[in-house]
Amino acid sequence: MSVKVSMKVNGKPVSAEVEARTLLVTFIRENLRLTGTHVGCDTAQCGACTVHMNGRAIKSCSIVAMQAEGADILTIEGVANGNGTLHPMQQAFKENHGLQCGFCTPGMVMNALDFAKGHPNPSEKEVRESLEGNLCRCTGYHNIVKSIVAGARAMAASK
Amino acid sequence: MYAFEYHRPSSSKEALDLAAKKSEGKFLAGGQSLVQAMKLRLSSPSDLIDLGSVSELKNLKVEGNTVLVGAMVRHAEVAASPAVQKAIPALAALAGMIGDRQVRHMGTIGGSLANSDPAADYPAAVLGLGATISTHKRKIEADKFFKGLYETALEPGELITQVSFPAPKRAAYMKFKNPASRFALVGVFVADFGGNVRVAVTGAGACAFRQPDMEKALAAKFAPESVANIKVKSDGLNNDLHASPEYRAHLITVMAKRAVEAALK
Numbered sequence A: 001m002s003v004k005v006s007m008k009v010n011g012k013p014v015s016a017e018v019e020a021r022t023l024l025v026t027f028i029r030e031n032l033r034l035t036g037t038h039v040g041c042d043t044a045q046c047g048a049c050t051v052h053m054n055g056r057a058i059k060s061c062s063i064v065a066m067q068a069e070g071a072d073i074l075t076i077e078g079v080a081n082g083n084g085t086l087h088p089m090q091q092a093f094k095e096n097h098g099l100q101c102g103f104c105t106p107g108m109v110m111n112a113l114d115f116a117k118g119h120p121n122p123s124e125k126e127v128r129e130s131l132e133g134n135l136c137r138c139t140g141y142h143n144i145v146k147s148i149v150a151g152a153r154a155m156a157a158s159k
Numbered sequence B: 001m002y003a004f005e006y007h008r009p010s011s012s013k014e015a016l017d018l019a020a021k022k023s024e025g026k027f028l029a030g031g032q033s034l035v036q037a038m039k040l041r042l043s044s045p046s047d048l049i050d051l052g053s054v055s056e057l058k059n060l061k062v063e064g065n066t067v068l069v070g071a072m073v074r075h076a077e078v079a080a081s082p083a084v085q086k087a088i089p090a091l092a093a094l095a096g097m098i099g100d101r102q103v104r105h106m107g108t109i110g111g112s113l114a115n116s117d118p119a120a121d122y123p124a125a126v127l128g129l130g131a132t133i134s135t136h137k138r139k140i141e142a143d144k145f146f147k148g149l150y151e152t153a154l155e156p157g158e159l160i161t162q163v164s165f166p167a168p169k170r171a172a173y174m175k176f177k178n179p180a181s182r183f184a185l186v187g188v189f190v191a192d193f194g195g196n197v198r199v200a201v202t203g204a205g206a207c208a209f210r211q212p213d214m215e216k217a218l219a220a221k222f223a224p225e226s227v228a229n230i231k232v233k234s235d236g237l238n239n240d241l242h243a244s245p246e247y248r249a250h251l252i253t254v255m256a257k258r259a260v261e262a263a264l265k
Ligand SMILES: Cc1cc2nc3c(=O)[nH]c(=O)nc-3n(C[C@H](O)[C@H](O)[C@H](O)COP(=O)(O)OP(=O)(O)OC[C@H]3O[C@@H](n4cnc5c(N)ncnc54)[C@H](O)[C@@H]3O)c2cc1C
Pocket: A043, A044, A045, A062, B026, B027, B028, B029, B030, B031, B032, B033, B034, B035, B036, B051, B071, B072, B097, B098, B099, B100, B103, B106, B107, B108, B109, B110, B111, B112, B114, B115, B117, B119, B120, B121, B122, B158, B159, B160, B161, B181, B182, B183, B184
């Protein structure tokens, strides 16, 4: 069965005819060609597919696109500033060497952005807990944690 | 995932009418269990009736001594609610321990209870607090709700609308997490209603169950030492690669003791 799905992605209204069983991540990657959102596991474990739905981090591989009907979606492509400079959280990942292969990074950044809104000056412990839904096979997490602490502080400072 | 027809009703009535017509259909709440099961082709409903736009199922409030949670309230909302944190802090804490942040932003109490995963957290609170589960046609006591592995008292097409939790004098939930899935290997919810004590266990059996020996001992004296020496029988407990029945039985006592300690703090 095909359905019409409409939502806002990175501020732009988009809509398409899709099969009802289309996952949100499939819609984002294959219909919209926004391939920054990754699929690492497809079983809700790794968080590489994390996007914001109405401001909250969710795993886009775990819902069908229709569940986002009418919603405001933010993907990693919508995070950098309009003039092309990095968002403070992205900058913090760069400065703290918070990535190696980079596969998990979009999901890490999207989850961290949502987390930082409620934690302007987080402890390492809080950051580690906030990352329960994100896996990284390269870094050992240490520098990711450092990046998020720095990014959260930078976000609070730039307000 | 097999194909299905998608519906987006805006009221419970509309959702129920659809459910009555589509006998192979299923309600869709957060999708955190159902969409996963469909991807694995463990579930193949003909129709999905998405409850995401049914606003009457989204209320969360505290009335007097009762916390009322609508079926579509997300785990993150219960965890972050100041009213719930004040009325039943153990319930807010439990909701904040479910899965991870992203799962808590989507997953709902109605979906969790209808699913009745043997390792889910909410069943421990529902049973431990003696909550009442309201559906569109009746009220079901917690003691009569959980029937077995992924099995509940719900009839086909029956819609959970709300769960009401009475506030205890004190309570706590202790969860020994499966480090990979974050589900409960064993979780124990202890609630003291002033003389009447309830102890509910999740993760250990086919579904959540009460532990009467501990309830009796704690009713006589609400202290960690009352449960510390209670040996739980391992007969019938879950056996998988994560833990043997004997280990789970042992964990029940350890978690119960820690829960009593936490409730007394
Ligand atoms: C990575 C991961 C980790 C998790 N960790 C935990 C954990 O630690 N502890 C834990 O408890 N859970 C955990 N979960 C499960 C999570 O809590 C789910 O959200 C929950 O089990 C199902 O809720 P849902 O709203 O997503 O329901 P859905 O998946 O949408 O639905 C589940 C079932 O309930 C039915 N249903 C939904 N709403 C109703 C209703 N109102 N009336 C009748 N039937 C209804 C559906 O038809 C379906 O059969 C985890 C999930 C994931 C993906």
